Amino acid sequence: MAKKISPMDVYKLLPRLNCGRCGISTCLGFAAKLVERAARLEECTPLFEEERYRDNLSQLREVLRPPVLEVAFGPPGREVRVGGKLVLHRHELRYMNPTVLAVDVWDDIEGDLESRVKLVDSLSYTYIGRELKLNALALRCRSGDPSRFQDLAEKVSKLTDLPIILCSLDPEALEAALLKVGDRRPLIYAATEDNWRDLSELAKMYGCPIVVSSPGNLSKLRGLVKVLNDEGVDRLVLDPGTYVGEGLAYTVNSFTLLRWLACRQGDRLSGYPLLAIPAVVWADEGFRGKPEEASWMEATVTAMMIARYADIAIIHGVEVWQLLPNLILRENLYTDPVKPVSVEPGLREFGSPDDRSPLLVTTNFALTYFTVSSDIESAKLNCYLLVVDTEGLSVESSVAGRKLTAEKIAEAMKEYRVAEKVSHRKVVIPGLAARLKGELEDLTGWEVLVGPRDSSDIPSFLAKYWRI
């Protein structure tokens, strides 16, 4: 079993100066944060500055090593981190480092390389206040010609500073590309049983992590990891193979087995980030000449692999309908299950409200807030929205759990001085909080209207009942 660490194990190895330079007043508090992965070791600067802590630092790195090693690639300032997973199931703590979605480009591309790169770089979608984006480019040497691959690497590096994965089994082609983009610390794909010696040299020379690939053979994959570790190469990503059709079950099983071995059995050879290649769908005989079916299947395989432990997924299709569901799936899987996604409480203004405008109430659960605000915005309403701190719970849950009470609404009305904004004394509470009406009227002396249960009905509700 992977060993559980306690804050005490970590505390014993910290400098124990209680100097507060990490932003926390005590070393024990910092140790607890390290165990929860809410702080990074680098924040304890004395540990790195003073020679006398050198042994402790290496012991701490060992103690805090997650079952799945964290690997970073990409240029400084835009690097991505993959792996670093601590648990097999999300509810045990939370998943770290969301799956990196990398879109492929290739060196014999016939279309417009620049548009494809720009599309990947600029794609952005705001979902419950968070910006969802693609993360990397996978450069494929399809021509077999090192100089063409080098050209591609150079062109891409001039178009974007997105992190890069260099994909070729030919060390010569990889080295040619590394000459141009080696300083951007790309991820190198892939070391196999045939080329591992050359690739380990490249990895050491350029300080880049490498992918170890052994599709369909997990024992060989672990064997290659052992050989590379013995060579002093430890920044690895594993490619156990991605198959579609009848091979899909094998793919899901092999990813699951590797993650289980790492998290439950403490198997170091399996404890690396995993790379899936849903883009293989496009090379499958069954999908040749059927772009819509291939897009659909690729999106489905990507979703499965995001849910089943892929830390990186290389994809080909860039249709928005394919990408958005997976960006949202990833976002939802990688949120902290014990901390609902919330927004700041306060009084928000929509449109150009005046002292006669409606005053509405909602909770600070992000999904609730953004649903309500988007319904208000699309109806172009002029109004105030009082966002009450319910610790990120939705209306129904917060009423049931007494996180949204008449007292809390009354306090928020006072705190955010709503009486100075409006001349009327009317407030609209959500339909799902109807039971708070009487008590809120008693506490505030305001007239309380019970609004609709669904925020999409707010415009028609106000049209019918808002009279000043």
Ligand code: SF4
């Ligand atoms: S910076 Fe290090 S020594 Fe100082 S309080 Fe934080 S953990 Fe302790």
